[in-house]
Amino acid sequence: xxxxxxxxxxxxxxxxxxxxxxxxxxxxxxxxxxxxxxxxxxxxxxxxxxxxxxxxxxxxxxxxxxxxxxxxxxxxxxxxxxxxxxxxxxxxxxxxxxxxxxxxxxxxxxxxxxxxxxxxxxxxxxxxxxxxxxxxxxxxxxxxxxxxxxxxxxxxxxxxxxxxxxxxxxxxxxxxxxxxxxxxxxxxxxxxxxxxxxxxxxxxxxxxxxxxxxxxxxxxxxxxxxxxxxxxxxxxxxxxxxxxxxxxxxxxxxxxxxxxxxxxxxxxxxxxxxxxxxxxxxxxxxxxxxxxxxxxxxxxxxxxxxxxxxxxxxxxxxxxxxxxxxxxxxxxxxxxxxxxxxxxxxxxxxxxxxxxxxxxxxxxxxxxxxxxxxxxxxxxxxxxxxxxxxxxxxxxxxxxxxxxxxxxxxxxxxxxxxxxxxxxxxxxxxxxxxxxxxxxxxxxxxxxxxxxxxxxxxxxxxxxxxxxxxxxxxxxxxxxxxxxxxxxxxxxxxxxxxxxxxxxxxxxxxxxxxxxxxxxxxxxxxxxxxxxxxxxxxxxxxxxxxxxxxxxxxxxxxxxxxxxxxxxxxxxxxxxxxxxxxxxxxxxxxxxxxxxxxxxxxxxxxxxxxxxxxxxxxxxxxxxxxxxxxxxxxxxxxxxx
Numbered sequence: 006x007x008x009x010x011x012x013x014x015x016x017x018x019x020x021x022x023x024x025x026x027x028x029x030x031x032x033x034x035x036x037x038x039x040x041x042x043x044x045x046x047x048x049x050x051x052x053x054x055x056x057x058x059x060x061x062x063x064x065x066x067x068x069x070x071x072x073x074x075x076x077x078x079x080x081x082x083x084x085x086x087x088x089x090x091x092x093x094x095x096x097x098x099x100x101x102x103x104x105x106x107x108x109x110x111x112x113x114x115x116x117x118x119x120x121x122x123x124x125x126x127x128x129x130x131x132x133x134x135x136x137x138x139x140x141x142x143x144x145x146x147x148x149x150x151x152x153x154x155x156x157x158x159x160x161x162x163x164x165x166x167x168x169x170x171x172x173x174x175x176x177x178x179x180x181x182x183x184x185x186x187x188x189x190x191x192x193x194x195x196x197x198x199x200x201x202x203x204x205x206x207x208x209x210x211x212x213x214x215x216x217x218x219x220x221x222x223x224x225x226x227x228x229x230x231x232x233x234x235x236x237x238x239x240x241x242x243x244x245x246x247x248x249x250x251x252x253x254x255x256x257x258x259x260x261x262x263x264x265x266x267x268x269x270x271x272x273x274x275x276x277x278x279x280x281x282x283x284x285x286x287x288x289x290x291x292x293x294x295x296x297x298x299x300x301x302x303x304x305x306x307x308x309x310x311x312x313x314x315x316x317x318x319x320x321x322x323x324x325x326x327x328x329x330x331x332x333x334x335x336x337x338x339x340x341x342x343x344x345x346x347x348x349x350x351x352x353x354x355x356x357x358x359x360x361x362x363x364x365x366x367x368x369x370x371x372x373x374x375x376x377x378x379x380x381x382x383x384x385x386x387x388x389x390x391x392x393x394x395x396x397x398x399x400x401x402x403x404x405x406x407x408x409x410x411x412x413x414x415x416x417x418x419x420x421x422x423x424x425x426x427x428x429x430x431x432x433x434x435x436x437x438x439x440x441x442x443x444x445x446x447x448x449x450x451x452x453x454x455x456x457x458x459x460x461x462x463x464x465x466x467x468x469x470x471x472x473x474x475x476x477x478x479x480x481x482x483x484x485x486x487x488x489x490x491x492x493x494x495x496x497x498x499x500x501x502x503x504x505x506x507x508x509x510x511x512x513x514x515x516x517x518x519x520x521x522x523x524x525x526x527x528x529x530x531x532x533x534x535x536x537x538x539x540x541x542x543x544x545x546x547x548x549x550x551x552x553x554x555x556x557x558x559x560x561x562x563x564x565x566x567x568x569x570x571x572x573x574x575x576x577x578x579x580x581x582x583x584x585x586x587x588x589x590x591x592x593x594x595x596x597x598x599x600x601x602x603x604x605x606x607x608x609x610x611x612x613x614x615x616x617x618x619x620x621x622x623x624x625x626x627x628x629x630x631x632x633x634x635x636x637x638x639x640x641x642x643x644x645x646x
Contacts, residue, residue: 006509007395007434010402011410021429023295026058037430037440038510045446045468052287052444052471056082059290059326062095063087064256071469076496077486079469081259082283088254089263089282090161093324094121100302102324104352105150108197108335112352113150120154123245125252127158130244134189134220138163138255141265143187143218145169145178145209147196148312148334151224151241153321155191160263160282163255167265170311171196171203172607175211177629181267183216184277185478190218195227199336204229259283260475266315266418274627276489277478280421288422288472289322296442297356297385297412298429301327308358308387309337309345314608315418316358316389328356342367343377350378357383360390360609364397365539367404374405385410385427390609392514394536395436413438415502415514419490422472424464424500425512437511445470449506454494457506461515461530464502465494473498503530517613522551524558524591531613534562534594537587538580543570546603549594550617552645561620562594563640565603572599598643602636616640 018024027034031050034040044051049070056067068084096102098118105113115123136142142159146152146168159166167185169178171193182190190212195204204227213234221233224241260281267275293299299306306323307330310316323330331352337345342363349357367374374380383406393413401411412427415438424447425438433439441447449462477485493499503515515521515530522529531549538547546565551558564580566572577597584592604612607630615625619640628634 006507007436007511009432010398010435011408011433013410013429013432018430021298022300023298023429026055026295029058030054037428041441041443041510044443048444048468052081055291055295055444056287059287059294061087061287061290062092067259074469076469076498077473077483077491079473081469081471082287083259085259085283086256087259087283087286088161088163088256089286090124090157090252091254092286093157093322094124094252096301096327100329102329103150103153104329104331106331106333106348106352107149108200108333108339115150120157121252122250123154124157124161125249126245126247127154128161128252129247129249130239131155131158131162131164131189134222134239136162136164136189138257139262140164140189141167141185141187142189142191143167143169143182143185144191144312145171145173145182145205145212146191146193146224146312147171147226148310148317148332149193149224149226150332151226152191152312153332154245155222156321158252161252161254163257163261165262165265167267168312168317170313170607171205171208172198172311172632173313174629174634175208177627178208178212179215180274180627180629181277182212184274185265186216188219189222190216190220191222191224192233193224193226194231195229197227197335199339202227202229204231206231206233210234257282262475264318264421265478266318266421268418275630276485278419279475279478280472281475284471284473284475285318285421286322286325288420288470289319290325291443292319292423292426293323293326293328296423296426296428297387299323299326299328299356304355304384305329305331305353305382306356306358307331307333307349307352307354309333309360309363310358311607315421316608318421320358337363338366342370342372343374346372346374346378346380349383350380353382355382355384356387357385358387358389361388361393361397362390362605362609364388364393364401368397368400369545372404380406383409385412387412387414387427389414389416391611392516392532392536393436394532394539396536396540398433398435415504415512417500419474419500420470420472424466425504425514431510434507434509434511437507437513440510441506441512447506447512449504450494454497459505459508461503461505461513463493463518464500464504466498466500519614522549522558522560524551524560529560529592531611533588534560534584534592537584537592538562538564541579541583543567543576544580548603548611548613548616550613550620552596552617552620559595560593561596561598561643563598563600563603563616563643565601566599572597596643596645600636600639602633604634604636605632606630607632
């Protein structure tokens with residue numbers, strides 16, 4: 006087992022919401038493993054207990070917890086009726102619950118009463134535009150308070166919300182919104198990034214040339230001049246200019262559509278994934294309360310995200326657990342990499358959500374957060390987007406805080422939540438996600454469908470869970486849905502990640518299984534290679550793919566090198582020896598190239614598939630899903646001799 010780097014104190018464990026929850030269960034438990042085993046062996050009982058514990062507000066209770074216990078096809082909490090926005094807005098009204106921060110440092114706060122009032126007024130304005138139960142409302146917007154107000158107004162009405170962040174290209178927006186044909190498009194005049202102001206008019210007009218919408222609602226966020234090619238443009242300020250005070254919360258069934266989310270879509274059109282009201286709510290409540298220990302009226306939750314990534318949805322749901330939610334729009338490195346740490350100290354963040362990429366950047370720039378800012382309020386650092394490598398665990402405890410929980414989490418847009426993550430009852434082991442999440446029967450399977458421990462395999466979930474998608478848009482027979490998750494192992498959710506479940510109940514993610522390297526028939530996760538080379542001071546970033554050749558694959562490694570560093574024979578030798586020493590000879594690449602940049606999705610994930618397409622002369626159909634699509638061009642010119 007990997008070394009323990011942190012253990013929660015007895016006082017902290019006993020003060021946790023998970024400890025309180027466990028004490029209310031009909032059976033006594035000695036540790037987290039026991040609770041987890043019970044939660045998947047007694048699924049209906051577990052979720053029923055949590056339904057009561059979580060404080061879910063509903064107008065009609067459920068008739069059954071789980072009916073049709075199969076995947077796909079499971080039905081959760083049938084008969085219940087509730088409203089997502091109502092659950093996020095319930096509670097005392099005088100306390101600050103939402104903090105919006107711009108890159109400039111400008112800060113806006115809202116109490117729960119103020120937020121409720123804005124939602125009521127926005128809902129009234131949207132109703133006048135024809136928004137009702139089942140309407141699709143799309144947003145091409147920054148991560149600002151107005152965006153959250155509009156999302157809550159839409160969900161209060163039983164309508165469906167979908168969003169893209171302003172750094173998407175127009176084609177990427179069309180590829181997404183064009184599938185669902187929204188009646189309303191919410192946009193901003195522009196956004197700020199890295200000290201610059203970017204107008205959105207050109208992109209929006211390009212979208213409007215391909216998508217027809219009835220009305221546009223415009224948020225004046227960047228204070229830029231705007232000229233849109235549409236006959237009905239309503240200013241946000243005018244939309245909310247009415248005397249409504251309390252939202253009208255339309256009660257809907259548990260599986261009523263709430264969000265339409267999108268897969269990364271780097272190898273084809275993105276999948277339009279429908280998530281339901283109840284499944285999203287109860288999954289997020291469980292993760293916030295039981296796994297992250299977010300406590301009502303005590304904790305402040307922050308995640309650096311855009312509203313084009315599911316972590317935005319996850320973050321906003323923190324309101325339902327009584328957290329103060331902090332949103333930030335702009336560059337995380339402006340004016341420098343200390344800015345977010347300073348922000349966290351200033352507003353008293355207790356749960357700081359980030360990515361390995363940001364941690365790596367801070368380390369590379371020799372930022373020492375504990376010296377930059379007073380981070381004594383932090384109780385947990387949460388990370389996702391890619392695996393948090395062992396050396397980053399060391400760096401975090403040395404440079405941020407030595408007495409808090411690191412919760413590296415893994416799940417995704419497909420489930421709008423997590424399969425693996427943290428627990429306030431467990432120690433943090435170097436390089437490991439702490440545990441499988443409660444109610445999630447997560448296993449690692451080999452090719453024959455055998456559960457394996459201590460070696461890498463396919464991440465599967467063997468039993469249904471509430472946040473499974475309601476379905477895909479434009480998939481009336483469910484064939485696309487079944488093909489996405491249930492083709493490899495019928496009746497079992499296959500997630501597309503390569504994972505090792507450890508003897509101690511933790512997990513190690515090795516990257517996407519569909520981009521897993523397979524030289525000589527031996528499966529290798531790309532994360533193992535990244536872990537080896539990205540600790541070299543000469544290497545800023547890396548991406549690895551398997552180039553097919555004669556029934557086998559050759560590993561191709563592309564490196565983004567530090568300033569003024571060239572890829573010499575000596576450096577190639579160093580890279581290969583480092584990989585061979587820290588992993589296995591099978592991990593050593595056949596080819597090593599120096600590249601200008603590494604392609605990432607807008608949500609911060611490396612896109613091995615897109616690189617593989619480029620080096621095998623196949624088209625990348627959706628470059629607008631990338632934050633830096635221009636980076637792909639050089640990969641088609643790599644010389645394989």
